[in-house]
Amino acid sequence: MKILESKADAREMVRQWRSASQKIGLVPTMGYFHQGHLSLMEECKRHADRVIVSIFVNPTQFAPNEDLASYPRDLDRDKKLAETQGIDALFIPRDDQIYAPEHKTWVVVEDLSNGLCGKSRPTHFRGVATIVTKLFNIIQPDVAVFGQKDFQQLQIIRRMVRDLDLPIRILGCPIVREPDGLAMSSRNAYLTEEQRPSALCLYQALQLADRLVREEGVESCSQIQTRLRQKIESFPFTRIDYIFTGDPDTLKPLEQVERPLLVALAVFVGTTRLIDNILI
């Protein structure tokens, strides 16, 4: 497995693959791999001859009050996991490789970026769309894979790729969960032993939403919201950022249930902000 630390090295590697007519897949990550990341790599291998995984903790998608400095990192472990996974190359650029001084260009996806996580993280998706565009331009992959846990991110990237005519196929992968249902996330590492049981509030609330719609036939989204709020608040250490019930394509909230319905949550457990979602 190649370790690429500069844009020039990454471009040269990809150029060689392309000149051999190989189909190239990219999995953009912030590292600290868990089973969710490994499932993205697996999916990518199914659709490409060569898979490159990028690890870059992108500063522009963190607000000043957020966890950029403490974001968990373990490059040695990531390298071993990627190697075991049969990845062809890891692209691990240094910060100064990615953002030039006086970086001024942003890719903005309107509307889709405003609600859900965009409300409490107003510059987050601008940072995501910009770094993903940059990675796409450096690697020029045929296919790129993202997780559905960041559902809003996936929709924003799909729209961006369509709107900017990027010749890249975007694949979304299902959420991977711990045995008890907690969605895998690098940020789960922040949870204390005491807080960990409370992190289940997200999954259990989503399961409740599923039952309310499918079994009890609840048609009012505000009724669903109320029940989910009660469920989440029954766990200690929790503080709700948002409960979203709406259209998975437009990311607009709904008053009456329409299928498919996206239920998406962001909840602080202690100081750790966790997200999860379900399509019903």
Added chain:
Amino acid sequence: MKILESKADAREMVRQWRSASQKIGLVPTMGYFHQGHLSLMEECKRHADRVIVSIFVNPTQFAPNEDLASYPRDLDRDKKLAETQGIDALFIPRDDQIYAPEHKTWVVVEDLSNGLCGKSRPTHFRGVATIVTKLFNIIQPDVAVFGQKDFQQLQIIRRMVRDLDLPIRILGCPIVREPDGLAMSSRNAYLTEEQRPSALCLYQALQLADRLVREEGVESCSQIQTRLRQKIESFPFTRIDYIFTGDPDTLKPLEQVERPLLVALAVFVGTTRLIDNILI
């Protein structure tokens, strides 16, 4: 010369060229060719094996009160001129080929887009950066050529290409002028016979700025501005949009002359908005 009317056709044409290892050049235009456009095509031919010229009057760079509907068009003449010029293909997409319904993604270059033309045309450069990104993603040229008459546009595109890691070399071409000094522009077609002499106010003001700096050693930008204002206002039918004296790289205004100095003008002659600039 091929006429390409869809993104798919353009991509297929370019794919064939690239598989023959040919270097591809793009000249993005809004059509209604004049000598300025032809000089861009000439320059592009010097740097590429295959040259594709796009003609697309991009609606998103016009504000509702601007001249989108009346922008001059003459496709038959453009085709003949491009053919004579030895261009390999014209990409003339239909509007619905370019902007999908619910287009929501914008490429924004901060700071550089705010002053000069950005002040009176606040969404103009967002439209320009977005369409140029789209054309770059459709054609994936090795080199692209732009005129220096739109100096701010050229600087914005250079910055955007750097910031987004687009693997494209950007070339700027000198302003091409009529025998009397008027910068060539498709919009010159709007001028009445009566207004045409007043259009010279831009070139004459820029010549005056050059003399003030080089010969008279004027060091105060506000003094230059005053003299240029007087010069322009001595012509009938004129209304100044801006007189800019500043740094050509940052596009920040200067108080004291520093070389190289960018002097850039936008002046309405009748209802026609003309721009011109000089590097001193």
